[in-house]
Amino acid sequence: MRSLSTHRRHPLAGVLVLLLGLVVLGGLYSVLAPRSAEADSTDEALIDDGRQLFLVGCASCHGLNADGIEQQDGGQYGPSLVGVGAAAVDFQVGTGRMPLAQNSQQAPEKAVIYTDDETAALATYVASLSPGPAIPTEEDYDASDASREEVVEGRETWLTNCSACHNSVGAGGALGDGRYAPPVLGTDPKYVYEAMLTGPQSMPVFNDALLDPEEKRTIIAYLETLEAEPQYGGAGLGGFGPVTEGLAAWLVGMGALVAVATWIGATAVRARQ
Amino acid sequence: MSQTEAPARKGGLAAGPLAGPTAWLDDRVGLATIVKKNLRKVFPDHWSFLLGEIALYSFIILLLSGTFLSVWFKPSMAEIIYTGSYDPLYGIEMSEAYASTLDISFDVRGGLLMRQIHHWAAALFLAAMMVHMLRVFFTGAYRKPRELNWLVGLGLLQLGIIEGFAGYSLPDDLLSGTGLRIAEGLMRSIPIVGTYISFFVFGGEFPGNEFIPRLYVAHVLLVPGILLALITLHMVLLVYHKHTQWPGPGRTNNNVVGYPLLPVYAAKAGGFFFVVFGVTALMGALFQINPVWVFGPYNPSQVTAGSQPDFYMGWLDGALRIMPAWEFTILDWTFSMNVFIPGVALMGLLFTILGAYPFVEQWVTGDRRVHHLLQRPRNAPTRTAFGAAGITAYGLLWISGGNDIIATQFQLDFYWITRLLRVLVFVGPVLAFVATRRVCIGLQRKDAEVVVHGFETGIITRSPDGEYSERHLPLSPAEAWTLSAHDRTEPAGLPAASDHNGVAAPHGRVEQVRGRLSRFWVGHDHQKPTADEVREAHEHHADDDELEPAEQQFGGVNELGVPRRH
Numbered sequence A: 001m002r003s004l005s006t007h008r009r010h011p012l013a014g015v016l017v018l019l020l021g022l023v024v025l026g027g028l029y030s031v032l033a034p035r036s037a038e039a040d041s042t043d044e045a046l047i048d049d050g051r052q053l054f055l056v057g058c059a060s061c062h063g064l065n066a067d068g069i070e071q072q073d074g075g076q077y078g079p080s081l082v083g084v085g086a087a088a089v090d091f092q093v094g095t096g097r098m099p100l101a102q103n104s105q106q107a108p109e110k111a112v113i114y115t116d117d118e119t120a121a122l123a124t125y126v127a128s129l130s131p132g133p134a135i136p137t138e139e140d141y142d143a144s145d146a147s148r149e150e151v152v153e154g155r156e157t158w159l160t161n162c163s164a165c166h167n168s169v170g171a172g173g174a175l176g177d178g179r180y181a182p183p184v185l186g187t188d189p190k191y192v193y194e195a196m197l198t199g200p201q202s203m204p205v206f207n208d209a210l211l212d213p214e215e216k217r218t219i220i221a222y223l224e225t226l227e228a229e230p231q232y233g234g235a236g237l238g239g240f241g242p243v244t245e246g247l248a249a250w251l252v253g254m255g256a257l258v259a260v261a262t263w264i265g266a267t268a269v270r271a272r273q
Numbered sequence B: 001m002s003q004t005e006a007p008a009r010k011g012g013l014a015a016g017p018l019a020g021p022t023a024w025l026d027d028r029v030g031l032a033t034i035v036k037k038n039l040r041k042v043f044p045d046h047w048s049f050l051l052g053e054i055a056l057y058s059f060i061i062l063l064l065s066g067t068f069l070s071v072w073f074k075p076s077m078a079e080i081i082y083t084g085s086y087d088p089l090y091g092i093e094m095s096e097a098y099a100s101t102l103d104i105s106f107d108v109r110g111g112l113l114m115r116q117i118h119h120w121a122a123a124l125f126l127a128a129m130m131v132h133m134l135r136v137f138f139t140g141a142y143r144k145p146r147e148l149n150w151l152v153g154l155g156l157l158q159l160g161i162i163e164g165f166a167g168y169s170l171p172d173d174l175l176s177g178t179g180l181r182i183a184e185g186l187m188r189s190i191p192i193v194g195t196y197i198s199f200f201v202f203g204g205e206f207p208g209n210e211f212i213p214r215l216y217v218a219h220v221l222l223v224p225g226i227l228l229a230l231i232t233l234h235m236v237l238l239v240y241h242k243h244t245q246w247p248g249p250g251r252t253n254n255n256v257v258g259y260p261l262l263p264v265y266a267a268k269a270g271g272f273f274f275v276v277f278g279v280t281a282l283m284g285a286l287f288q289i290n291p292v293w294v295f296g297p298y299n300p301s302q303v304t305a306g307s308q309p310d311f312y313m314g315w316l317d318g319a320l321r322i323m324p325a326w327e328f329t330i331l332d333w334t335f336s337m338n339v340f341i342p343g344v345a346l347m348g349l350l351f352t353i354l355g356a357y358p359f360v361e362q363w364v365t366g367d368r369r370v371h372h373l374l375q376r377p378r379n380a381p382t383r384t385a386f387g388a389a390g391i392t393a394y395g396l397l398w399i400s401g402g403n404d405i406i407a408t409q410f411q412l413d414f415y416w417i418t419r420l421l422r423v424l425v426f427v428g429p430v431l432a433f434v435a436t437r438r439v440c441i442g443l444q445r446k447d448a449e450v451v452v453h454g455f456e457t458g459i460i461t462r463s464p465d466g467e468y469s470e471r472h473l474p475l476s477p478a479e480a481w482t483l484s485a486h487d488r489t490e491p492a493g494l495p496a497a498s499d500h501n502g503v504a505a506p507h508g509r510v511e512q513v514r515g516r517l518s519r520f521w522v523g524h525d526h527q528k529p530t531a532d533e534v535r536e537a538h539e540h541h542a543d544d545d546e547l548e549p550a551e552q553q554f555g556g557v558n559e560l561g562v563p564r565r566h
């Protein structure tokens, strides 16, 4: 494993990864594409379940064939889901973002309304339309046995690729037009992986050419380390940095001191009378 | 023989065991007289007079905790590999400055607590200075003869800001590096000479290897040294001028009413020192501040959402954030007004206004008398309104500095907030000025009313011939005095622009401007009643509807209509 990641630095490594990616993609395609024609019966049943659920819960925005609705005045709008893959559906439905409750700048996370089985059915249905990123397996995102080096590497990758939007401690940050990058600590590792894979909404897609699976796993390892880390030095004040620190200095610090000063001044007045 | 011995024995007895060194010193430098005089120095007390002390004590805490930190901090930009005990950074290349900050945080006993105490004390130091300055401003304590001490105070505030920024930049973490990068941008935005200044300060291209050591010298030696000297001067001037006091019975422009330094005031001040220390230590122990380990070492290719300077720089950062992009080129020079105006000119503007204010006010009002009695903010409506406008502008810029945090926390649109603030930053201060002045004048009017007619008791009486009237409770003389101790204000008259021969009067223009300004300044004030008005009112009420003068403050009436007294 170590030798592989050292070889990655080789000048030809990029080409190699690209080639590998192409081979894997091609392979996947050739496996998946004919499959949808002659899928076995359980898959067929799942897809059918998924389609039924989709027609009820999603088609009003995404269209009867999941190919999207674009309607400027009605306000009902949903992008085409052809090719977004099972991972996108699993992320969107699994974190409660979909079905969208109202048209807002950004689909917020909310209570999940589909069971795991239903989500799986929806995902299978959407994936059957056209291949896309598959739901990652536990092997992909499980980082519980990550070494110290991997955590260090994950930290670097996180700070280079993600903290501009999500803040260094993953507390989230503002983007333009009322959009925001949400806090990510506490997010299920599977969804972290899927978020990178599918790039929900204003988040860029970090496909395997940008961040290979190993790098994605190290990011997850770092986020889990951050989450488990004790709050060195006291309450973290939300991780927002100097803004909340300044507020605390004024409200807590100056507040207490001015209160004491007032008390000292007041007792003097009474003593004088 | 015995007669000559007596005095010697007597002297020996009176001296006691402690007298040796003190008597020795007294013989040589006349210590007793100096000390006796100063121990009897009187300090008036009021809570607002303790604000300066908060600043003083947090400065002492800064010196103590800073000394602790300087034992372990290594002001060097040499690159080393981190092998300390914070795992997520293990094996990363970083500067010695950053590595030693991590060591202080994780590997030095009590180091993190000291770092946090130092940083919280810095925040409190600046906050206290600002509040202290506002109290001096709003009470008119800067008036003659204390203008000089006002200027010294401004110097302290500026140096405090510089000192804080230098400290913030020392650890060489991602945030401080980002802050320094902005500071470098500000330097470069100074037209024509900017680039040279930046190269001069950083010893070459940013960031270079020289800056942290240079900053360190400024942070631990140069600036604290000047601060200490200026604080001493500040205190000497304070003792020399004596403290101002609030008007009240027995307090005049020629005396100071309060407690002697020893024992009362010293005990209070000493106690307060421990309170300030306690609050700072508690904050250091309970709240995280500047957790450098999560930011990582400075790396120009990394950024993080929520990058902000410490609060006292926040308003400049805010100005920078809402300033429209305005840049032009003349010949070969680029003039980056988008950076220069908010970043450099604004700071200069603020301190110019603050420094000039006492003198401008003196010139406009023509008041060059010596003042030892403070003014209630309402009795200087225009000044108070200026202050409110200033606070509003500052506050809005400050808010702009946190626009991203506000956007995420309150789910607002970031661009929308920015546009709104661009407008508010101009409109807000004007509204604040107008509203504050109205409120002040209203309060002045109420004071005058109470002085003339006393308090309304709400007790309605009906006279035998059926007339209803409300009984009034006149003020005690002490209260009436306190409410009317301030001076009347009068706008300067407009001088004739030319004499009867049509020759322009010397300084005519300037005097015209001054006259107009002075009408704007004090022309709207509500004046306190004259003695005649008060006497007349009393005679008018004397017959039936006035109660006995309240000895002390009026506290309303109870259910039976009997006035309550404290």
Ligand code: HEM
Residues within 6 Å of the ligand: B048, B049, B050, B051, B052, B053, B055, B056, B057, B059, B129, B130, B132, B133, B136, B141, B142, B146, B149, B150, B151, B152, B153, B154, B155, B156, B157, B160, B231, B234, B238, B242, B243, B244
């Ligand atoms: C290092 C920061 C500072 C320290 C340690 C400090 C300390 C003090 C102390 C202990 C007093 C006497 C108590 C009081 O009136 O509150 C005082 C008075 C005074 N300070 Fe400061 N101060 C600082 C900054 C400033 C600033 C920023 C200004 C204004 C620009 C200022 C202007 C004054 C004036 C005019 C007085 C006399 C007030 C009076 O007699 O009523 N000081 N200072």
